[in-house]
Amino acid sequence: MPNNMLPTSGPGRPKDLAKRKAILEAAKALFLSNGYDGSSMDAIAAEAGVSKLTVYSHFTDKEKLFAEAIKSKCEEQLPQLLFELSDEVPVEQALLSIGSGFSELINSRESLELHRVMVTLAAQGSQLSKVFYEAGPEAVLHGMAELLRQADLAGKLRVADPLSAADQFFCLIKGGVNFRLLIGCGEALQGTAAEAHVRDAVNVFLRAYRADTAD
Structure with a gap:
């Protein structure tokens, strides 16, 4: 509000x-x-x-x-400060922090159940799925796009289309794990396995977008 x-x-x-x-x-x-x-x-x-x-x-x-509850839940895991580029924090560390928070958020039991409900409502023609998307996923996507735009301007990354790159980043973090969880096949990654998944996704992303002069 x-x-x-x-x-x-x-x-x-x-x-x-x-x-x-x-x-x-x-x-x-x-x-x-x-x-x-x-x-x-x-x-x-x-x-x-x-x-x-x-x-x-x-x-x-x-x-x-x-809508406010969804927005608040996203901000718990991914506070706005995470999407602010800092000279003191290497861009890789910023991406790891965002990736870890996002992974924990989308793979939680509550989030998975809510996503299933949204899919059912969408199939029924409900507009609530749109409310959910705008309050949560879309806001997170634009926050990430702004960080990537800042990284491009600072010469830390080379990102021609920040919104598209943000979408790619979150898709890498989701991987196949999130889909398997959504359909009830498999278990959420925990501990070092979850950290390794996020780190691998960030490394792939950086190989695509890292500037030659990046730290």
Whole structure:
């Protein structure tokens, strides 16, 4: 929710912000465990310890709350700071950090279940899949594209089409593992195996886009 839509004055502001956070945390937990249809606004209000009226006062409807919950979940694993290029952090390390966070996010049990729900809803002609994509995957994709654009301008990488390159990067991180998990064939990579997968994907990406003068 944009900052200009939050309470701007009055003694109740800190309490209101705390309630908003509680509602978001409850929504994330229920949407990811029970799906969209299985999570009512009444249940979310009860989980957050607030009234349903309070939920609606912060988030105008269930679809809006769902979008904000997805955005918040993505930002937990992939905070915006990860997509800011720093002179102190080698570009390879930045890519490894993003790749690790993304891999953990998409291969979590909750994320896999949510993706399956979205596929089912899309087959039914629901617009909720579009809401999900814009709030989560698309926002992450554009954040990555901006980092690659910055890396190109700094001469650390050579990226003619940052958006396309960002798409390629995340596809490399997904690999075949994510698809097998989605259809229930196989288990998520753990520990050193997960780290090696991300490292290999980053190395492939850098071989394609590293500038001759890159660190």
